[in-house]
Amino acid sequence: MTTTPHYQSLSNTLFRERQLLELLVFKLEEEQLLLAAARTRWLHHATREVEAVLERLRAHELERAVQADDVARRLGVEDVDLRTLAARAPAPWDQIFATHHEALANLVLDIDTLAATNRELLARGQQATTEALDRLGNTTSAPFDERTRPRDETPLGFVDRVM
Secondary structure, eight states: OOOHHHHHHHHHHHHHHHHHHHHHHHHHHHHHHHHHTTOGGGHHHHHHHHHHHHHHHHHHHHHHHHHHHHHHHHHTOSOOOHHHHHHHSOTTHHHHHHHHHHHHHHHHHHHHHHHHHHHHHHHHHHHHHHHHHHHHHTOSSOSSSTTTSOOOOSOHHHHHHHO
């Protein structure tokens, strides 16, 4: 019995995982752009999208684990590590699995770097907010009273005409 369909299924699953990881990189970069620009208005949406991709990845991991275990068993190896599967698989699957391994490793490195940078940007933003609130707490007058309230320079009628 040939094992090619099992290799193909695992390869397809690995490719879908790569696509999900690329989407995660994109979503983390979106989040980073918002953080770097201090555009926190949309941050909760970006964070929710990151969490949604992570949830899809968690669900996908089970499928990959089952398929990798099946291929490992067919190859007669106990180690389900993708590098080991690539070393033991026949051509052309050895190269295909090695390529998947390299791509996945690079994506994980990108994700780790982006996540660390995003955590740093969040920490800096939190610190800046705390410092600003501390400064406001030390003032003698309320930060927004009649003297500091911005005047409405654009009456609603103007907005209606533009719309």
